[in-house]
Amino acid sequence: MTYQQAMEYIDEVYKLGTMLGLNRVELLMEELGNPQETMKTIHVAGTNGKGSTAAMLTNVLRQQGYRVGMYTSPHLQRYNERYLVNGVEISDEDFGTLMGEVKAACDKMVAKGLGQPTIFEVVTALGFLYFAKEQVDYLVLEVGMGGRSDATNVIHHPVLSVITSISLDHMEFLGDTLSKIAYEKGGIIKEGCPVVLYTQGKEVYDTIRAIAEEKHSKLYFVEAEGIHPLHQDIRGTAFDIFNEYVSYCGLRIGLLGEYQLHNAATVLLAIHALRENGVEILEDAVRKGLSTTKWSGRMEVVEENPTVLLDGAHNIDGIHMLAESLKLYFADKDITLLVGILGDKEYEKMMDVLLPLAKKVVLTEPNNSRKWDVDTLTETISHYTAEIHREKDIAKAYALAKSITAKDQVLCCAGSLYLIGELYKLARKQG
Numbered sequence: 001m002t003y004q005q006a007m008e009y010i011d012e013v014y015k016l017g018t019m020l021g022l023n024r025v026e027l028l029m030e031e032l033g034n035p036q037e038t039m040k041t042i043h044v045a046g047t048n049g050k051g052s053t054a055a056m057l058t059n060v061l062r063q064q065g066y067r068v069g070m071y072t073s074p075h076l077q078r079y080n081e082r083y084l085v086n087g088v089e090i091s092d093e094d095f096g097t098l099m100g101e102v103k104a105a106c107d108k109m110v111a112k113g114l115g116q117p118t119i120f121e122v123v124t125a126l127g128f129l130y131f132a133k134e135q136v137d138y139l140v141l142e143v144g145m146g147g148r149s150d151a152t153n154v155i156h157h158p159v160l161s162v163i164t165s166i167s168l169d170h171m172e173f174l175g176d177t178l179s180k181i182a183y184e185k186g187g188i189i190k191e192g193c194p195v196v197l198y199t200q201g202k203e204v205y206d207t208i209r210a211i212a213e214e215k216h217s218k219l220y221f222v223e224a225e226g227i228h229p230l231h232q233d234i235r236g237t238a239f240d241i242f243n244e245y246v247s248y249c250g251l252r253i254g255l256l257g258e259y260q261l262h263n264a265a266t267v268l269l270a271i272h273a274l275r276e277n278g279v280e281i282l283e284d285a286v287r288k289g290l291s292t293t294k295w296s297g298r299m300e301v302v303e304e305n306p307t308v309l310l311d312g313a314h315n316i317d318g319i320h321m322l323a324e325s326l327k328l329y330f331a332d333k334d335i336t337l338l339v340g341i342l343g344d345k346e347y348e349k350m351m352d353v354l355l356p357l358a359k360k361v362v363l364t365e366p367n368n369s370r371k372w373d374v375d376t377l378t379e380t381i382s383h384y385t386a387e388i389h390r391e392k393d394i395a396k397a398y399a400l401a402k403s404i405t406a407k408d409q410v411l412c413c414a415g416s417l418y419l420i421g422e423l424y425k426l427a428r429k430q431g
Contacts, residue, residue, distance in 0.1 A: 001096045001097065001099050001100030001103065002096045003092035003093070003095055003096040004096075005096065005099075005100075006095055006096045006099035006100075007079075009099060009103055009122075010079065010099075010119065010122070010123070013106075013116070013117075013118070013119045013122055014119045016116060016118060016119070017118070018118055018119075018120065019118055020145070020146065020149035020150070021149050022149060022151070022153060022154060024109070024114070024115055024116075024117045024118070024121055025117060025121040025124065025125065025151045025154050026154055027109055027114050028102075028105055028106065028109060028117045028121060028122075028125050029125060029128065029154050031105035031108055031109065032101065032102070032105050032125060032128070032129060035128045035129050035131075035132035035133075036128040036132075036154055036155050037155070037156065037157070038132050039069070039128075039131055039132060039136060039138070039139045040137065040138050040139070040159045041138070041139045041140075041141050041155050041157075041158045041159065042057065042138060042139070042140045042141065042158060042159060042160045042161075042162065042270070042274075043141050043143070043152065043153075043155060043158045043160070043161045043162070043188045044057075044140065044141065044142050044143065044161075044162045044163075044164065045142075045143040045146075045147040045150075045161070045162070045163050045164070045185045045188045046143075046162075046163055046164025046165055046166060046185060046198065047164070047165055047166050047167045047181070047185075047315065047317060048164065048165045048167060048259075048315070048317050048318045048321065049164040049165045049198065049259065049262070049263045049266070050142050050143065050162075050164045051072050051142060051295060051298070052255060052260060052263045052293075052295050052298055053162060053164050053263045053266055053267055053270075054070055054072060054140045054141075054142045055070070055072075055255075055293050055294070055295045056253075056255070056263065056264060056267045056289065056290055056293045057140055057162070057267050057270055057271075058070045058084075058140045059087075059289040059290075059292060059293040060267065060271060060281060060285055060286055060289030060290065061137075061138055061140070061281070061285075061289070062086055062087065062289065063284070063285035063286075063288045063289040063292075064280065064281050064282060064285035064289075065285075066137040066138055067085065067086060067134070067135070067136050067137045067138075068085070068086060068136060068137065068138050068139075068140060069083070069084065069085050069130075069131035069134060069136035069138070069139040069140070070084045070085075070139075070140045070142075071083060071084075071124070071127045071131070071139065071140070071141050071142060071152070072084075072142040073120070073123075073142065073144050074417055075421070076296055076297050076417065076420060076421035076424050077421055077424060077425055079095070079123065080092070080095060081296075082123065082127065083095075083126075083127050083130050083131075085130075085131070085134045085136060090130055094130060094133075095126070098126050098129045098130055098133075099122075099126055101129060102122055102125050102126050102129065103122075105125070106122065118151075120144050120150075120151050121151045124144070124151040124152055124154075125151075138159075141155070141158075143185075143188065146181075146184040146185065146187070147163075147184055147185040147186065147187040147188040148183070148184045148185075148186075148187020148188070149184070149187070150187075150188075152188075153187060153188055156190065157190065157193070158188075158190060158193050159193070159274070159277065159279075160193065160194055160195070160196065160270060160273055160274060160277070161188045161189050161190065161193055161194070161195040161196070161217070162195070162196045162266065162270050163185050163186065163188070163195065163196070163197050163198060163208060164198045164263065164266060165198050165200060165259075165262070165263075165317065166178060166181055166182050166185055166198075166200060166204045167181075167315065167316070167317030177203075178201070178203045178204055178207075179203050179204070179206075179207045182203070182204040182207035182208055183207055183211070185208075186207060186208045186211040186212075187211075189208075189211050189212055189215050189217050190215060190217070191215050191216060191217070192215070192216050192217060193215070193217050194217060194218045194219075194220065194273045194276075194277060195208070195212050195217050195218070195219055195220070196220045196221075196266060196269045196270045196273050197219060197220070197221045198262065198263075198265075198266045199221070199222055199223065199224070199225050199262065199265065199266075205221065208221075209221075218273075220245065220269050220270075220272065220273045221269075222243045222244060222245060222265075222269070224243060225241065225243060225262065225265040226241050226242040226243035227239055227240075227241050227261050227262070227265055228240040228241070228242075229261065230250070232258070232328060232329075233329065234256065234301065234307075234329055236252055236253060236254045236255075236256070236291070237252065237253050237256075237260070237261060238250060238251070238252050239251055239252075239253075239261060239264075241264075241265060241268065245268075245269055245272045246265075246268045246269065246271075246272055248268070248283075248286070251264070251286075251287060251290055251291075252287070252290065252291040253290045253291065253293070254290075254291055254292060254293060254294065255293055255294075255295055255298070255299065256299035256300070256301070256325065256329070257298070257299040257311075257321060257322070257325045258321070258324055258325050258328055259321040259324075259325070260299075264290055267290070268286070271286060296424065297310050297311070297312045297417065297420045297421070297424055298310075298311060298312050299311050299322070299325060302423075302424065302427035302428075303402075303427055305407045305408075306336075306402065306405040306406060306407055306408070306409050306410060306411050307330075307333075307409070307410045307411070308402070308410075308411045308413070308427060309410060309411065309412045309413065310413050310414075310420050310423055310424060310427070311412065311413070311414045311420070312414075312417045312420050313414050313415070315350075316349045316350055316353070319349075319350045319353045319354060319414070320353055322354070322412075322414055323353050323354060323357060326357055326410075326412060327357070330410050333408075333409050333410045334359045334360075334405075334406065334409045334410070335357055335358050335359060335409070335410045335411075335412055336358065336359065336360040336361070336362065336401055336404060336405040336409065336410070336411045336412070337354055337355070337357070337358035337360070337361045337362070337386075337412055337413075337414070338361075338362045338364065338397060338398065338401040338411060338412070338413040338414075338423075339351070339354065339361065339362075339363060339364070339377070339413070339414055339415040339419075340363070340364045340365050340366040340371065340372075340394070340397075340415045340416050340418075340419040341366070341371070341372045341377065341415040341416055342366060342371055342372065342416050342418070347372050347376075347377065347380065348380050350415065351377070351380050351381050354414070355381055355384045355386060356384075358386050358412075359386060359387065360386060360387040360388075360389070360401075360404055360405070361381065361384075361386045361387065361388045361389065362389045362390075362391060362397050362400055362401040362404075363377045363378060363381075363388065363389070363390045363391070363397075364390075364391055364392060364393070364394050364397035364419070365392050365394075366394075366415070366416040366418035366419040366422075367394065367418055367419075367422060371416075371418075373392075374390045374391075374392055378390060387404075389401075389404070394419065394422045394423065394426075395422075395426055398413075398423055398426050401413075
């Protein structure tokens with residue numbers, strides 16, 4: 001199968017929709033020889049921060065000299081971004097070839113009356129084939145949605161489970177309370193496998209602790225991370241951290257956003273857990289890994305004069321984190337906001353958090369059938385005093401937003417990863 005044929009097959013399967021559950025993907029992986037069982041896997045779930053956490057942990061392991069695969073979703077521009085080995089994307093040739101193998105296995109399932117796997121099951125299966133072919137030492141595997149019924153949860157013996165910040169999102173699939181959502185995320189915890197939990201409230205902690213106890217899994221958690229920021233600006237953050245598990249002075253992270261300090265604390269806790277379970281990770285690898293990690297589309301400066309910031313925040317918790325970071329880095333700047341939101345998000349709450357920070361606003365629509373239209377968004381923010389513009393076309397909206405932002409001020413783009421992916425393409429063309 002060629003790359004173009006693979007993309008056509010993805011489009012065909014995508015139309016079938018999303019269904020959670022492990023039965024189909026387990027049957028699919030059996031057809032493919034269960035390549036997921038040949039790797040040492042670190043499984044990462046959470047509502048926010050799981051991509052950044054996976055990226056930092058992957059980079060630390062790479063700095064130690066391991067060959068590391070990383071599987072994340074969604075992508076910003078191309079499916080290839082989801083499959084990295086030591087930071088390099090899967091080639092178009094490998095993508096096409098392996099998708100041919102996955103399609104053949106899916107066709108066998110359909111012929112047996114077992115059903116057609118969903119799009120996420122298909123692309124996840126491709127990932128397992130690829131990382132097994134590449135013989136990675138470790139696979140850092142990000143959950144797509146939830147955990148318990150997510151296609152990535154077909155792995156049975158991870159070396160570590162990591163659960164990042166949990167908040168309300170995808171409630172139609174995962175539940176309408178933090179404890180229900182935590183229960184779904186905690187479904188990645190396996191018998192006897194250690195689990196690391198991001199520092200968060202009692203409701204989430206109690207749920208995860210109960211699952212860990214049931215699975216006889218050691219839980220690594222701290223109520224107080226012991227983070228002491230030394231310096232924070234647009235170039236990065238320096239900090240000390242001291243708690244019962246980790247102790248470092250003068251660490252640096254290149255990822256922007258105050259919340260990245262807490263993600264880094266989770267990574268350090270994960271490193272401690274890995275060390276306790278026999279994985280060699282030296283301090284130099286930790287320092288270099290954290291300071292050199294990059295993660296596209298998350299508090300990323302892509303242009304200057306004006307400063308153009310892309311952030312993938314797309315739920316209320318992520319928007320709160322973005323707002324705090326804007327206050328931290330750009331308190332003395334006027335902010336123009338370019339925003340587009342999907343219809344399954346708490347758009348009114350999201351706008352209520354961001355709009356007080358903006359002098360000017362450009363409303364647009366992500367390239368997705370679930371988008372909120374600009375008319376609905378306009379009604380939502382009509383009571384704000386910000387200067388409001390509307391432009392459905394993303395390229396035109398971006399040009400408009402830049403034109404009304406002074407060279408020494410800030411343009412912040414947020415609301416949907418679908419929007420950020422399109423803007424990333426535009427920024428790269430102009431950069």
